[in-house]
Amino acid sequence: MKTWNFGIVGAGLIADFHARAIGDVPNAKLIGFCDVARERAEALAEKYGGEAWGSYEEMLSDERIDIVTIATPSGLHLEPAVAAAEAGKHVICEKPLEITLERIDAMIEAHERCGTKLAGVFQNRFNDLMVVLREAVEAKRFGRITYAAAAVPWWREEAYYKGTWHGDWKLDGGGALMNQSIHMIDMLCDLMGPVESVQGFTARLGHENMEAEDTAVAVLRFADGALGSVYGTTASYPGQYKRFELTGTKGTAVVVEEGFAMWQFAQERAEDEQIRKRFGQVGGGGGVADPAAISYVNHTRNFQAFLAALEEGREFELNGAEARKAVELILAIYEAAREQKLVRLD
Numbered sequence: 001m002k003t004w005n006f007g008i009v010g011a012g013l014i015a016d017f018h019a020r021a022i023g024d025v026p027n028a029k030l031i032g033f034c035d036v037a038r039e040r041a042e043a044l045a046e047k048y049g050g051e052a053w054g055s056y057e058e059m060l061s062d063e064r065i066d067i068v069t070i071a072t073p074s075g076l077h078l079e080p081a082v083a084a085a086e087a088g089k090h091v092i093c094e095k096p097l098e099i100t101l102e103r104i105d106a107m108i109e110a111h112e113r114c115g116t117k118l119a120g121v122f123q124n125r126f127n128d129l130m131v132v133l134r135e136a137v138e139a140k141r142f143g144r145i146t147y148a149a150a151a152v153p154w155w156r157e158e159a160y161y162k163g164t165w166h167g168d169w170k171l172d173g174g175g176a177l178m179n180q181s182i183h184m185i186d187m188l189c190d191l192m193g194p195v196e197s198v199q200g201f202t203a204r205l206g207h208e209n210m211e212a213e214d215t216a217v218a219v220l221r222f223a224d225g226a227l228g229s230v231y232g233t234t235a236s237y238p239g240q241y242k243r244f245e246l247t248g249t250k251g252t253a254v255v256v257e258e259g260f261a262m263w264q265f266a267q268e269r270a271e272d273e274q275i276r277k278r279f280g281q282v283g284g285g286g287g288v289a290d291p292a293a294i295s296y297v298n299h300t301r302n303f304q305a306f307l308a309a310l311e312e313g314r315e316f317e318l319n320g321a322e323a324r325k326a327v328e329l330i331l332a333i334y335e336a337a338r339e340q341k342l343v344r345l346d
Helices: 013-023 038-048 056-060 078-086 101-114 128-138 176-192 270-278 297-312 320-339
Strands: 004-009 028-034 051-053 067-070 090-093 118-120 145-153 195-203 215-222 227-233 243-248 251-256 259-265
Touching (some): 004 013, 013 067, 028 056, 067 078, 101 320, 118 320, 145 176, 176 215, 259 270
Parallel strands (some): 004 028, 004 067, 028 051, 067 090, 145 227
Antiparallel strands (some): 195 215, 215 227, 251 259
């Protein structure tokens, strides 16, 4: 089995997640970190092993590295992603892929041109509950799906935004939607397919030290006619579990954090009771008030799935085009809120 050598761009909180995930992948090896603040890269290199560089250009010159993960602020993903492609390195990029569609498309084009692969990070797609839910959708167990909703009622202290890039339009690309709620919005994109139109409202209601929204709501019409909604906030003290609801003419599933609060179908199957027992405990809660409390286990699965696709010579299910969808929807919500009009995505 080939060992895939990794380099990590960025040395903040997410880089720590990536390092731990890589450490748990049997056929992966961490070569090192780079950061414009070299001392931060050195600190992580001391913690996890490997080398430290002061720029991604330096790191990309290391011929040992096969794959680069990008863990910089969101609006700084494009440049290292393109440089990695031109250096012949594959890329796994933390969410969001970038903060504009133009920058995302430039990343995708670079990897297509250079023959390298670009992968997104939406680690929730790889948890066991999501696999079960996706299989039920594909089996059409919900009948005609009529409604789908995502809610992320989280809390962040004022200090989270003060003097940082969080909630900054230039580097974060938005606020509660683009940073925190994007994982649940990706679930909508994954399970429900294309969105036809959106209407939305955004506001900064609970924080002073940020530019973008800390509260947002939107209503959606999907291409198949189903309706939906999105609610995301970092101004809901003390932070509540995220929630996802999918309902139709033959079944309903309600996900609360890492469990099913409801799993019910008109045509019951033998495995349904086992699913309710396995996922019946609503728990977890990582991230509701502390971004460092999120587990890295599904990052590991995300990385392993990408390596499997590389080894099998097939397209990764969470490639650049797929990771682009959540950003497209969020930007449409922002446009709808800004213009106070219906925004079509066709």
